[in-house]
Amino acid sequence: MIIATNVSKKFGKLKALDNVTVTCNKGECIALIGPNGSGKTTLIKSILGMVVYNSGFISFNGKNILHDWQYRSQIGYMPQIGRYPDNMTIGQMLEMMKDIRHNKNIILDEELIQQFKLNELLEKRMRTLSGGTRQKVSAALAFLFNPDVLILDEPTAGLDPVATEILKEKIIAEKKKGKLILITSHILSELDDLVTQVIYMQDGVLKFHKSIEDLRAETGQEKLAKAIASVMVKM
């Protein structure tokens, strides 16, 4: 579904992505793991067309994403730090996004809005929101348009345990519908019952891309956190 081939991106002298090649297919739930500054977010932003990569190419459903924009209607993106226009209320935000992405074929998925009780906060301005509420809005927006691909950048950072559980349940439900889900997270224990594949990145280089069964078999560890730790020690 998403194929990146030899993608490189430099920020000045820093190589944020170095010849990254990766294939993501439908129905997979992929964890993007790596230390801070390893290029996870840059890879995600490249897929979304927010970062313009220097070389290589990325295709979405067989079409090159460069100079294309319509493919983004099939992606729901939850940014690491949700930044929204300060003066808008949550209600106006949701209305605006619905207005922009309006399409008769889309059945809106407002489950998260209800579960996070955002309906009670519609009048609140974005600038007054706490970090956690912002994350809830980001999550609700990512799932709202029922996209085929979900890209979640640190989805649970800043969320309270109840909200984290709701979000995890939602991710599992969407995964069962056969959607492609890309998650980055530092809290590996949360990913245990979600992911089917693991991509490990370091210094902009993709170190490995394995299914979770292979990883468990290789390291002999049942828990993802321990498996990754033992791999990191060997590297």
Add this chain to the structure above:
Amino acid sequence: MKKIIKYVIIDILRNKIMLAYTLFLLLISLSVFNLEDNSAKGLLSLLNIILIIVPLVSILFSAIYIYNSAEFLELLVSQPLKRKTIWLSVFVGLAGSLALAFFVGAGIPILLYEATATGIMMLGIGLILSVIFVAIAMLAAVKTRDKAKGIGVTILLWLYFSLLFDGLVLFLLFQFADYPMEKAMVGISTLNPIDLSRILILLKMDVSALMGYTGAIFKNFFGTQIGVALSFIILLLWIVIPTWLSLRKFNRKDL
């Protein structure tokens, strides 16, 4: 595209600075026309104020708006929208609301008190200047990532167009006083939209006699239909070129 323009304009109109700017222009133009018994004289006083204030407000407001809506732009870029559409919508929204503020604040008094060819020309030039400086501000804002630096650059640009450029021209004139510079001056004046606007209106007002020999050359060029048409084309280029450059830059920008 219409939808984004709508949201940009709603966002700008919610800003009280826009209202203050309109009222300020309204106050100045009404008082200028009421102070002078001859409204043609009033127009001349208004010209000098407009040539300073309109570029300043347009360039500063636009630059600050672009920096403040960085989040908004980031959000839109991750949605199924063309970058070109996003950028041009922001441009149309900004240019539209600043032009509207100018029209209400200065245009209506001009039409009330001095609805002559000169007055209408001044109205047109004020509108074009508003848009030109939105385009320049957007170019400056997309080129510099840092907000403080970007706003500093726009202030310097305004200073350059409204003060420094004249100083440079004066310096050139003195240095090359022995050479026939009059024709070259016509060319040089096209490098600054504010100067070009001033010359166009002054010539329309028949005060060019005060400008000596250079004024006569200007009259020969800018006084004709072709000269006026050409000047307007140059003013339009001052909108098109910065917008095109900023669009190119925005298309390749990492957000």
